[in-house]
Each structure stands twice: as C-alpha cells, then as structure tokens.
Amino acid sequence: MPKTLVTGAAGFIGSHTVRKLLAEGAEVIGIDNFNDYYDPKVKEKNVSEFLDNKNFTLERVDIRDQEKIPEIFKKYEPSHAVLLAARAGVRPSINAPELYNDVNINGTLNLLQSATQVNTENIVFASSSSVYGGSKEIPFTETQWPLQPISPYAATKLGGENLARYFHQQFNLNITCLRFFTVYGPSGRPDMAPYLFTDWINSGKPIKRFGDGTTKRDYTYVADIVDGVVAALKKPLGYEIINLGNNQPVMLNDFISTIEKILGKKAEITQMPEQPGDVPMTYANIDKAKKLLDYNPKTTIEEGMKNFINWYLKNKNDH
Numbered sequence: 001m002p003k004t005l006v007t008g009a010a011g012f013i014g015s016h017t018v019r020k021l022l023a024e025g026a027e028v029i030g031i032d033n034f035n036d037y038y039d040p041k042v043k044e045k046n047v048s049e050f051l052d053n054k055n056f057t058l059e060r061v062d063i064r065d066q067e068k069i070p071e072i073f074k075k076y077e078p079s080h081a082v083l084l085a086a087r088a089g090v091r092p093s094i095n096a097p098e099l100y101n102d103v104n105i106n107g108t109l110n111l112l113q114s115a116t117q118v119n120t121e122n123i124v125f126a127s128s129s130s131v132y133g134g135s136k137e138i139p140f141t142e143t144q145w146p147l148q149p150i151s152p153y154a155a156t157k158l159g160g161e162n163l164a165r166y167f168h169q170q171f172n173l174n175i176t177c178l179r180f181f182t183v184y185g186p187s188g189r190p191d192m193a194p195y196l197f198t199d200w201i202n203s204g205k206p207i208k209r210f211g212d213g214t215t216k217r218d219y220t221y222v223a224d225i226v227d228g229v230v231a232a233l234k235k236p237l238g239y240e241i242i243n244l245g246n247n248q249p250v251m252l253n254d255f256i257s258t259i260e261k262i263l264g265k266k267a268e269i270t271q272m273p274e275q276p277g278d279v280p281m282t283y284a285n286i287d288k289a290k291k292l293l294d295y296n297p298k299t300t301i302e303e304g305m306k307n308f309i310n311w312y313l314k315n316k317n318d319h
C-alpha cells in the first residue's frame with residue numbers, strides 16, 4: 001500500500017480513515033492542528049491508538065502554513081493524499097466567513113500547490129452535500145447546475161472543488177472530490193445532530209429541534225464513507241466529483257424516535273425557528289459512486305445509531 005498523507009487525521013472522519021489505511025498496510029502521515037472548534041482532547045483521543053504504530057507519523061501543523069506544508073510534502077513525498085482538514089459546520093460559518101474561507105480555501109490551495117512539487121499520484125478532497133443548497137431536484141446528482149450554496153461553509157466547499165479542477169487541468173493531478181452526506185458514527189462530531197440529540201435525550205434535557213421536524217437528511221454511516229474514500233484513493237480518475245450518501249433520507253422526527261427507542265428514553269422537544277443555512281432536505285443519487293467506486297453503503301440508520309450510541313455511552317464522560 002502507498003504512502004498516504006491524511007489531513008484532518010485527528011478528526012471524526014480522518015481518524016476512521018487512518019485506522020482503515022493502517023489496517024490495509026499503508027504508511028500514513030497524519031496532519032492536524034488540533035484546533036478548538038470542539039474539545040481538542042477528543043481529537044487527542046482519536047489519534048492516541050495510532051501513535052505507537054510504526055507506519056504512522058503525526059505532524060501537528062496548520063494546513064495554511066506556507067513553509068511547513070510544502071516541507072512535509074518534500075520530506076515524505078506521499079504518493080496519495082486525503083484532504084479532510086477543514087472548518088466544518090454550516091451554522092458557525094455564518095458568523096465566521098473569513099475563518100472558513102481562510103482554512104478551507106487558502107489551506108486547500110496550499111496543499112494542492114505542495115502536491116504539485118512531488119507529483120502526488122492521486123488525491124481525494126472532502127466536499128459536502130451542502131454545495132447543493134436548497135436544490136429541489138431530488139435526489140441530488142453530480143451534474144446539477146447551477147449550484148447555489150446558502151452558507152459560507154458550502155461556498156468554500158464548492159470553491160475547493162473548483163480549485164481542484166484547476167489543479168487537475170493545469171498540473172495533471174488526479175483529484176476526486178467526494179460530496180459527503182451527513183456522516184455519523186462512533187467518534188462523531190459533538191456539534192452534529194446525532195451527538196447533540198443523543199446527549200440531550202440521555203441526560204433528560206429538552207431537545208432544541210429547529211423547524212417542525214419534517215426536514216430530511218441522508219445520514220451516512222462513517223464506515224461506509226471510509227470505504228468510499230479508500231476506493232477513490234485506489235483509483236485515479238483524472239478529475240471527478242462523486243456523491244457519497246446513503247440514498248435513504250430520514251425525517252428529523254423519525255431520527256429522534258430512533259434515538260428514543262435505542263436509549264429507552266423519551267425526548268422533550270423545544271421547537272425553535274428554522275436556522276439560516278439549513279436546507280430542507282439532502283438526498284444523494286449514488287449511481288456514479290456505485291459505478292466508479294463499487295460503493296455500496298450497507299448500514300441502516302438503526303444499526304448505525306446503535307453503534308454510535310454504544311460508543312457515546314462509553315465515552316460521554318470524557319467529553
């Protein structure tokens with residue numbers, strides 16, 4: 001297996017990706033700046049199991065660092081790269097557009113420029129279903145145009161895809177942009193609905209439900225996402241944009257019922273107004289992923305949430 005650089009290695013999807021790559025025998029160089037978007041202790045815990053692995057090296061660095069990032073590429077000459085480091089989260093981006101732009105655009109640009117110096121053979125870039133904005137063309141397909149993102153976060157992800165297209169055209173880099181749809185599972189981000197709702201229901205706190213509960217999300221289990229990431233990494237495709245979703249949107253009220261059932265506790269719901277930046281529905285057409293990556297998400301929401309809640313119950317006191 002090749003030498004693979006993974007940015008955002010200490011994050012939710014990053015740590016699952018590192019685990020899978022190491023299990024497949026790859027040499028992995030992880031990059032993360034352990035910022036405080038959520039508790040950095042969680043990120044330290046995410047990487048702790050890899051630190052003794054001789055095939056894993058951790059570089060604590062910011063992807064915007066214009067000296068260290070090119071040096072790291074020159075030092076390790078990674079043949080493959082997975083670009084997951086970003087400011088994630090739709091709602092916080094509305095109050096911090098400059099920061100989101102700086103990390104997600106300038107950071108991505110710095111990584112792509114550095115990759116051209118060492119001819120990295122294949123790159124996977126983490127994009128997002130949010131680029132589809134409030135599109136009414138359901139399910140979302142990769143050919144939809146124009147795309148109208150409705151948050152700074154979504155705009156930076158679309159910008160990242162376009163930078164990747166330029167680097168492919170100009171420098172012949174192979175880059176696959178994967179549009180992830182609401183990823184959940186063990187080590188899930190503490191700012192996302194699966195974690196927040198589970199935490200509120202478990203501790204008997206009222207749930208803040210934004211809107212009437214009829215919004216839908218195509219929740220996708222993290223192991224299925226990582227299978228798609230690794231498949232994309234193994235298959236240089238020139239430049240492609242590919243949805244990675246579950247193709248089974250779940251209504252928010254049903255999602256809450258699923259958590260209630262697994263925890264055996266009833267939710268107390270406080271209805272809040274809809275939030276700026278939130279879209280009514282996400283729903284992935286995954287035909288392209290099936291065809292090009294042999295992608296086949298297997299995890300039902302009940303099974304995935306059971307795994308998540310088991311992890312949550314074991315780890316909640318550390319958060």
Ligand SMILES: NC(=O)c1ccc[n+]([C@@H]2O[C@H](COP(=O)([O-])OP(=O)(O)OC[C@H]3O[C@@H](n4cnc5c(N)ncnc54)[C@H](O)[C@@H]3O)[C@@H](O)[C@H]2O)c1
Nearest residue numbers: 008010011012013033035062063085086126128180182183
């Ligand atoms: N989780 C989802 O549902 C979802 C959906 C669509 C897209 N994505 C994208 O997938 C990627 C991973 O998301 P995640 O949910 O694992 O988020 P995460 O916040 O858990 O992981 C991101 C990691 O990147 C690191 N990072 C952020 N800024 C950095 C910087 N300037 N330099 C170095 N490291 C930095 C963070 O410390 C963190 O560990 C992101 O690009 C995100 O936008 C996630």
